[in-house]
Amino acid sequence: xxxxxxxxxxxxxxxxxxxxxxxxxxxxxxxxxxxxxxxxxxxxxxxxxxxxxxxxxxxxxxxxxxxxxxxxxxxxxxxxxxxxxxxxxxxxxxxxxxxxxxxxxxxxxxxxxxxxxxxxxxxxxxxxxxxxxxxxxxxxxxxxxxxxxxxxxxxxxxxxxxxxxxxxxxxxxxxxxxxxxxxxxxxxxxxxxxxxxxxxxxxxxxxxxxxxxxxxxxxxxxxxxxxxxxxxxxxxxxxxxxxxxxxxxxxxxxxxxxxxxxxxxxxxxxxxxxxxxxxxxxxxxxxxxxxxxxxxxxxxxxx
Amino acid sequence: xxxxxxxxxxxxxxxxxxxxxxxxxxxxxxxxxxxxxxxxxxxxxxxxxxxxxxxxxxxxxxxxxxxxxxxxxxxxxxxxxxxxxxxxxxxxxxxxxxxxxxxxxxxxxxxxxxxxxxxxxxxxxxxxxxxxxxxxxxxxxxxxxxxxxxxxxxxxxxxxxxxxxxxxxxxxxxxxxxxxxxxxxxxxxxxxxxxxxxxxxxxxxxxxxxxxxxxxxxxxxxxxxxxxxxxxxxxxxxxxxxxxxxxxxxxxxxxxxx
Ligand SMILES: Nc1ncnc2c1ncn2[C@@H]1O[C@H](COP(=O)(O)OP(=O)(O)OP(=O)(O)O)[C@@H](O)[C@H]1O
Ligand SMILES: [Mg+2]
Numbered sequence: 368x369x370x371x372x373x374x375x376x377x378x379x380x381x382x383x384x385x386x387x388x389x390x391x392x393x394x395x396x397x398x399x400x401x402x403x404x405x406x407x408x409x410x411x412x413x414x415x416x417x418x419x420x421x422x423x424x425x426x427x428x429x430x431x432x433x434x435x436x437x438x439x440x441x442x443x444x445x446x447x448x449x450x451x452x453x454x455x456x457x458x459x460x461x462x463x464x465x466x467x468x469x470x471x472x473x474x475x476x477x478x479x480x481x482x483x484x485x486x487x488x489x490x491x492x493x494x495x496x497x498x499x500x501x502x503x504x505x506x507x508x509x510x511x512x513x514x515x516x517x518x519x520x521x522x523x524x525x526x527x528x529x530x531x532x533x534x535x536x537x538x539x540x541x542x543x544x545x546x547x548x549x550x551x552x553x554x555x556x557x558x559x560x561x562x563x564x565x566x567x568x569x570x571x572x573x574x575x576x577x578x579x580x581x582x583x584x585x586x587x588x589x590x591x592x593x594x595x596x597x598x599x600x601x602x603x604x605x606x607x608x609x610x611x612x613x614x615x616x617x618x619x620x621x622x623x624x625x626x627x628x629x630x631x632x633x634x635x636x637x638x639x640x641x642x643x644x645x646x647x648x649x650x651x652x653x654x655x656x657x658x659x660x661x662x663x664x665x666x667x668x669x670x
Numbered sequence: 671x672x673x674x675x676x677x678x679x680x681x682x683x684x685x686x687x688x689x690x691x692x693x694x695x696x697x698x699x700x701x702x703x704x705x706x707x708x709x710x711x712x713x714x715x716x717x718x719x720x721x722x723x724x725x726x727x728x729x730x731x732x733x734x735x736x737x738x739x740x741x742x743x744x745x746x747x748x749x750x751x752x753x754x755x756x757x758x759x760x761x762x763x764x765x766x767x768x769x770x771x772x773x774x775x776x777x778x779x780x781x782x783x784x785x786x787x788x789x790x791x792x793x794x795x796x797x798x799x800x801x802x803x804x805x806x807x808x809x810x811x812x813x814x815x816x817x818x819x820x821x822x823x824x825x826x827x828x829x830x831x832x833x834x835x836x837x838x839x840x841x842x843x844x845x846x847x848x849x850x851x852x853x854x855x856x857x858x859x860x861x862x863x864x865x866x867x868x869x870x871x872x873x874x875x876x877x878x879x880x881x882x883x884x885x886x887x888x889x890x891x892x893x894x895x896x897x898x899x900x901x902x903x904x905x906x907x908x909x910x911x912x913x914x915x916x917x918x919x920x921x922x923x924x925x926x927x928x
Contacts, residue, residue, distance in 0.1 A: 484728065553765040557828070560723060561779035561835055562755030571782050575769040667768035669817040 419644050426642025427649075436619075438608035443633040449643055451609045455620035456650065459524050460593040462613055463531035468585055470532075471539025478540070479547040480569055498537040504597040506533040511601055522603050524613040527620070530598035535588045542584025546577040579666040586658035590651045596622040621647040672699040672869050673739040673756075673838040675720065680736060681898075682715050685729035689715050691898035692734070695888055697839075702861060702870045704880035704907070707890030708922070712899030713873045716890070717841050720871065721757035722750040738838070755783065758837035762844040764824035766816035766831070773812040775827055779835035794834050802830035803860050822853025829860065833868070840864065842872040846879065858883050877923060881911050889919045 426432055429448070436451035474491065482488030510530040514520050550573050558568040574581070599620050605627045606617035621643045628640040675697040682690040690712040697703045705713040718724040719732050722743060736743050743753045766775045774781070776795040785791075795812070799805040804826040808819070816827055825845060832840060842861075846854040861870060861883045874880050880887050888904035903916045914920050 551765070553761065553763060554767060556723065556726065557761065557765045557767070557831075558778075558782065559726060559751075560721065560754055560759035560761075561782065561831065562751055563779065563782040564751050567782050572767055572769075576767070578769075667817065668815045669768075670815070 416648075419641060419648060422637070423641030423643075423645035426638040427645050432642060432646075436607060436609045437639070440607070442631045443635050445635045445638070447639075449621065449624060449639070449646055451607065452619040452621045452624040452643060453646060453650070454609060454611065455524065455618045455623070456593055456647070458611070458613055458618070459527045459531060459599075459620055460589055462525065462528035463535055463592060464585070464589050466528065467532045467535040467539055467588075471536050471585075472543050472581070474536075474540045475543035475547055476569060478544055480565070480573070495537045495540050498533065499541065501533065502597075503530070503534055503595045504601075506530045507598040507601040509533070510598070515602075521615060523615055524603055524610075524618040526602040527598045527618075528613065530602060531592045531595060534595060534598075535592045538588035538591065539585055542588065543577075543581050546580035546584065547573060549580075550576045576667060579662045582665060583658045583662040586654055586661065590654035590658070593654075594622060594647055594651060596626065599623040600626060621650070672867060674699045675839060675869065675871070676735075676737040676740075677716075677720075678735040678737070680716070680719060680732065680734035682712065682719055682724065683729075683731040683733075684715075684727065685731075688898040690890075691900045693901045695901060695904050697869055697871060697886075699869045700865060700867070701885040702865050702872060702883050703904075704884035704887045705871065705873045705890060706875070706877065706880050706887060706922070707899070707902075708892065709875075710899070711890040711892050713890055714843050715899070717843055717871060717873055718759075720839070720841055721759055722753045723759060725750065755779075755835060756837055757839040757841060758832035758835060760825070760828050760832050760840065760842040760845050762847055764821060764828050764848065766819070766824050766827050768815065768817045770816060771813045772808050772816050772819070772827065775816040776830045776834050778831060783835070795830075798830040798834035799827075801833050801860075801864070802826045803856055804830055820853075822849045822856065825849060825853065825857065826860070829857070833864070837868070839869040839871070842870065844873050844875065847875065854879070877911075881907060887911070889914075889916075889922060891918055891922070 427449075429446075431446060432448040432450075433453070434450055435446075435448040437447040437449075438451070440447045474495070478488050478491060482491070507530045510526050510533070514526045514529060515522060520526070554572055554576060555568055558572045559565070563571070599622055603620075603623070604617040605623050606619050610616050610618045612618075624643045625640050625647075628636045628643065630636075631639070677693050677695050680690070680693045681688065682693075693716055695703075705717065707713055715724065720736060720743075724730050724732060732744060734744075738753075738756065742748070743757075767778055770778060773792070773795045776798050777791040780791060780794060796805065796809075799808060804823060807823060808827075816824065819827060825848070829842075829845070846857050849857065858879060861872065864870060865885075872880075872883065884907045886904060887907045887910040889902045889910065890899050891902045892899050902918050903910075903914060905914065910919065911923060914923065
């Protein structure tokens with residue numbers, strides 16, 4: 368083969384064309400628009416974080432914030448801490464998670480593994496969808512109506528947890544359901560073919576395979592409901608002291624502490640309000656990191 | 671170990687769809703039977719009825735008798751789980767359990783059936799992996815996840831997993847279709863070795879493979895699309911490939927099909 372140009376050959380148009388000017392222009396325009404949209408979305412985010420941190424940082428770095436309640440302090444008196452509210456938020460969240468997680472997982476297992484296509488499964492899915500859209504105030508009023516008006520039981524942290532269960536349950540069902548559905552049927556069949564009964568296949572093969580995503584979904588659902596305000600406003604009274612009894616007495620929580628301190632016009636009130644806000648954001652962030660960590664640890668590995 | 675299978679007038683349905691029509695055939699112990707036939711003629715369907723995996727699909731149903739050493743596996747008091755313990759299965763796509771190590775994959779059947787004892791399980795794992803010609807390749811990384819092996823190794827891992835529960839019969843649905851020629855040969859050699867202890871039924875689209883590994887070959891076909899699949903003929907492999915009784919078989923084997 369010679370490398371010189373064959374002058375006798377007829378000239379042909381090149382097969383490939385350059386990028387047209389029109390496409391270049393559209394590309395630049397789209398890039399600019401998307402960057403702008405990104406900035407517009409970023410501004411409020413940064414602003415919120417900046418406001419909360421700058422207003423609240425003074426409160427949470429004080430030595431007593433994480434270890435003391437506000438018991439015995441006057442509204443205008445500086446000092447004390449949010450320990451009572453942190454305990455309340457975590458307790459109410461924990462009780463809610465203890466109730467909602469097993470129920471949610473079992474409902475999801477029923478929907479995916481047993482109920483597929485049955486009328487009961489369709490009705491359940493429909494109900495879960497509706498529950499997903501129920502506003503927290505409605506869940507709180509429902510619990511108030513049943514727990515307090517009908518059963519005559521006192522307002523308590525447990526009532527709050529029940530309302531949170533109503534909010535957390537559909538999210539747990541939905542996320543668990545999705546995770547179970549993406550477990551390939553191949554694995555279930557492989558297990559059946561080894562002579563493993565169905566329930567054991569679910570417990571030992573399907574759930575471990577889906578576990579990583581299930582845990583993420585559950586922790587995120589919990590983080591979401593811990594910031595809910597309507598249930599704590601309606602179902603329990605604020606207490607400036609520490610209360611571990613979920614069935615009786617008043618109990619603080621971070622959202623409740625914020626609404627109470629909002630009507631405190633002094634500087635001390637403002638500090639507590641923003642301090643509680645940061646604390647709530649911090650707790651939710653920690654839960655989200657925990658979710659990411661759990662999902663990483665439990666994910667199926669290939670190496 | 672190694673029992674015979676007899677199918678008597680087996681009709682197979684998916685809901686209302688009649689997938690396979692009246693199959694009768696016998697699989698002698700310690701032999702390899704190959705199922706061949708065009709796509710959609712019901713080979714996998716027949717294979718899956720042999721260990722009651724067919725009924726896992728909602729609406730799926732089987733009529734007729736399938737006898738394992740004379741005992742009907744579809745008898746009214748027979749637990750499908752116990753049938754599957756006796757008749758193992760290897761699937762077309764390798765499907766090791768992603769959350770388990772290589773060793774745990776091999777002993778998964780025993781462990782999930784509730785048998786414990788670390789030492790016993792270690793021995794079973796080694797025996798099964800040697801049986802599946804995989805021991806030398808994985809003996810240094812038994813604790814590593816099964817998903818990290820190559821496709822061919824994963825398929826042999828699945829074979830090891832199936833023989834670790836010591837079934838009487840081993841069913842294989844196109845076990846080599848996702849593998850390269852070398853892994854395929856490794857598995858064919860393995861099948862010839864396993865024949866000494868197991869009754870084997872294998873589905874394959876590869877005529878040479880059927881000719882190489884099987885003692886008898888069953889040819890399935892459809893009369894027309896939409897009609898149920900049926901068994902055209904079953905005979906000793908050499909005879910099927912040199913001088914089959916049915917014209918349809920000869921056409922299919924010589925590539926004059928359709
Ligand atoms: N889960 C199912 N539900 C309904 N019909 C099915 C199902 N699986 C298979 N069939 C139908 O049953 C018939 C036989 O299918 P089968 O999978 O047994 O074919 P095959 O011979 O194994 O084909 P291939 O060689 O492509 O694997 C086909 O008509 C198929 O569409
Ligand atoms: Mg098939």
